[in-house]
Amino acid sequence: PEWVKFYGQRETNSNYFSGGCSTTFYGGRLFPEEYYGNLFYCEPSLNIVHRTVLTQDGAGYRARRAPGEQESEFLASTDQWFRPMNLRVGPDGALYIVDMYREIIEDYSAVPRFLQQQYGLNKGKDHGRIWRLSPKGKALAPNEKLAKAKVNELAHALAADNPWRRAAAQRILIERGDRGARDSLVKLLRAERAAPSGVIRALQTLRALKSLESADVLVALAHEDYRVRVHGLRLAGPWLDSNQALRSELVRLSHDSDARVRLELAMTLGESNAFWSVESLIDLAERHGSDRWMAAAILSSANNRNGGRLLLGLLGRPEVSPGARALLEPLAKTVGGRRDGKQMAAALRLVSSLDNDVQKACLTGFVGSISRGGAPAPESVDGWASLTSLLGSSDSQVRELAAKLAAELPVAEADRLTAMFAEAAETALETEGEQEKRREALQILASAPFEVLSPVASKLLDSREPPSIQASAIAALGVSGDERAAGVFLKGWPGFSPASRSAVLRAIFARKNRLPALIEAIENGAVHPGDVSGVQRELLKAIPDADLAARAGRLFKEPSSEAELAARIARYRGALNNKADAVKGKVVYQKNCIVCHKLGDQGNEVGPSLGSITGKPDESVLMDILDPNGKIEPEYKLYLISAAGGKAYAGVLASESPTSVILKRVDGGTDVILRKNIITMTASELSLMPTDLHTQINPQDTTDLIAFLRTAFIGKPKSQ
Known part of the structure; x- marks a missing residue:
């Protein structure tokens, strides 16, 4: 044609998409399986319908030509009037193509006057075609009417294998309201x-x-x-x-x-x-x-x-x-x-x-x-x-x-900074001052040289200070890039509450130069390995420094149980397969456990809730009984406090306030200790639960006890 001669092969057969439109996802099942999930779109200027295969690529998708169509198109026509403009998947699963049917689809400004006169840009404006494309020899899906379908039928149609039916069912449900x-x-x-x-x-x-x-x-x-x-x-x-x-x-x-x-x-x-x-x-x-x-x-x-x-x-x-x-x-x-x-x-x-x-x-x-x-x-x-x-x-x-x-x-x-830091240090150490002002002073000191910050933070990391002041001191010291900060943190470790210990560990792990001091403290016994979480242990073992990583690996290597404990566990484990008697287990519980654990309205809430048994196998419960020091949850650590007047206290940390600490005793009672009276406060690495319980209950007693607990929390013993 003359217009092809005028524009040349580069423009008319460029193999570049210039008017791609009507991107359509084929989600029907009429086409063969390899077409499901393909993307189709029209290119009216080239008289084709293009097909692309999608594969997920991260948060997006990657498109490529389908196998066998590397140098061809899914649909191409030699009819210059074929102008595909729109695609839809029909209720029968076929692909419907709206064909604009025009000889020229260029804008007026792009067509020279003589070609406009020769061809006329409106030729075909009163025509159009709709094509239905379906696999040869395959029957179309039946067109079931949905307009009068019941609610449950429409809901079922939402999961149909045809996208038209899914969309139609959703539209009708929404229109009905x-x-x-x-x-x-x-x-x-x-x-x-x-x-x-x-x-x-x-x-x-x-x-x-x-x-x-x-x-x-x-x-x-x-x-x-x-x-x-x-x-x-x-x-x-x-x-x-x-x-x-x-x-x-x-x-x-x-x-x-x-x-x-x-x-x-x-x-x-x-x-x-x-x-x-x-x-x-x-x-x-x-x-x-x-x-x-x-x-x-x-x-x-x-x-x-x-x-x-x-x-x-x-x-x-x-x-x-x-x-x-x-x-x-x-x-x-x-x-x-x-x-x-x-x-x-x-x-x-x-x-x-x-x-x-x-x-x-x-x-x-x-x-x-x-x-x-x-x-x-x-x-x-x-x-x-x-x-x-x-x-x-x-x-x-x-x-x-x-x-x-x-x-x-x-x-x-x-000069002003020096004076500002000195004033902040004085305010932070004022034990009778307002806590909010003391915390603000510590925020200022966080920008001070380590030599100025360190002595103040060291004094405030004390169990006699309110928790909020301890937390602010930890935060201020945590900002410092000086490796000596780790030593200040660990110096006060024995007296820290569970919340303070967690905050200190977070601060230590926030800077790599603090980790060597932590490893040394664990090696020396100043910090118990059980205080370090599983994630933190893995971080220590993954330190780039090979020597430090090796030391951490040795510290957190699963310890081999003592021969005596291993033999005892094996002996008690053998009894787990015996027939269990929950009634006898209740007697064992009342004699040995009720003093620290609460069940219903009986007992004391000193130890952890036994309800966790529902998610543990019998072997894990057995280990908790025979090796109570193996793992102690932070909130159930035993705290020892030496106070003014020669008084001594021991118990689980029940709560703490700016002015006092409350310990829960083994007998269920509580002790309130004023912070100003505390001389030392230390967390023990031993469990409140006795380690010699095996001398009080034999293997069969343990099996009966576990059966009773499962009956109490689940309704039936595991053996039943």
Whole structure:
């Protein structure tokens, strides 16, 4: 044709898509199996319908030509008037093609006048074709009418193997607006082996009918198919800050194996107005921040002050991962843009002990936002003291960025800083002072040189100090990059409460230079290996320093039981297969266990609840009885307190307040000890439970005891 001659082969047969449209997913079952899940779309300028095969690629998909179509198309026509514009999968499973049927489809401005006169651009405007494409020799699916179908029939159709039927059934249910459909939809949602596409339709229909409940979303979040989990996340928003079970499920999904689920989770967390979501965002940034689109998703969820909390959380990790590093500059820019002096100062304190690249990223973000002007420069309680160390950096770029930021902020002079730190130290050590002011003083001291901070923190890491002051001292010392901080932490270890011990361990693991001191303390017996969690043990054994890793490996190697204990356990284990008598077991319980454990309204709540037996095999319960020191939960450690007047106390830490500590005695009574009267407070590594219980109960007694406990908590002994 003349128009082909005019434009040339390059334009008319370029093999490039220039007008692709009507992308359609084939979800029917009429076509052969290899076509299911393929993507089809029209290219009217080339007179073709293209087919592409999709494979999941991280959070997205990768498209490729189908086998056998590397140099051809799924559908190509020599008819120049064939202009496919739209595709749909019909109720019969066939692929319907809307053909515009035009000779010319170019815009007027692209066609020379003489060709317009020769061809006429409107030829075919009163025509059009619809093609039905189906496999040769295969019968079309029957077209069942849905308009008058009952609710349960429509719900069943949501899981049909034809996308048209699924969409039509959903449309009719929504148009009817019948909330009575909920039962049928929930049945589909919870049905085993239901098609994921049907479960998704049920979820979205419940939402449209305003009948969706948090329990439905929980089912979706736990579904085996990643696509259902994605839709569950999209629907979770209304319950994020009110439903604890749903929040727990979202936290679990940060470890989901599917990248698409993790990406959706990162976006969903931004719908929460609470702080709980930050930890999951930190986790996603640390482990998956380099995934495609993940950084943008996390940043979109860094709303309000959560952006600053996210920045501080990333900077507080032992090592900032490559994925997390990409977020530092934009997060710093967000915090600076909000003029949040408190979060900026906290970030600078953390940054001062990290590597140059991290410092540059954060400083660049702060400079980029603060230098724009507008709102007044933010204030900091420490006079931006943390910035002074960056001004003296050995890296010229860090010094330059720090100088630019200092020019925008009211940084205090050196003499003023010295006086400020001295005043803060005095306030922090004032035992009769207001706790809020003492905590603020410790925040200021977090920016002070280690020689100034250390003696103050050491005095405040004392069991006689209120828990909030101890926590603030731990936080302030934790900011320091000085390796000597570990020694200060561990010096007060024997007197720390479970909460303080957990906080100290987190602070120690936040800086690699503190780990050698911890390993040495465990080797010397100052810290019991059982106080270190399983995750922390693995971190110690994975230290890059081969010598330290080897020492940690020896410390946490599973100890071989003493020969006597091993023989005793074997002897008692043999009796577990004997016939159990729960009635006799009750007598054993009342004689030996009721003094520390409570069952119903009898006994004392000194030891842990025995309800955990429901999730343990008999062998594990046996080990708890025969080797009580093998593992002691932190909240059930025995604390020994020496107090003024020669008094001594022993018991489990029941509670603590700014002024007192309450111990629960073995007999069920309690002792209240004023902090000002405490001389020493030490956690014992021995269990309250006697280690010689085997001298009181024989193997058959143990079997009967376990049977009684299972009867009490489950209803029947395991042997029955």
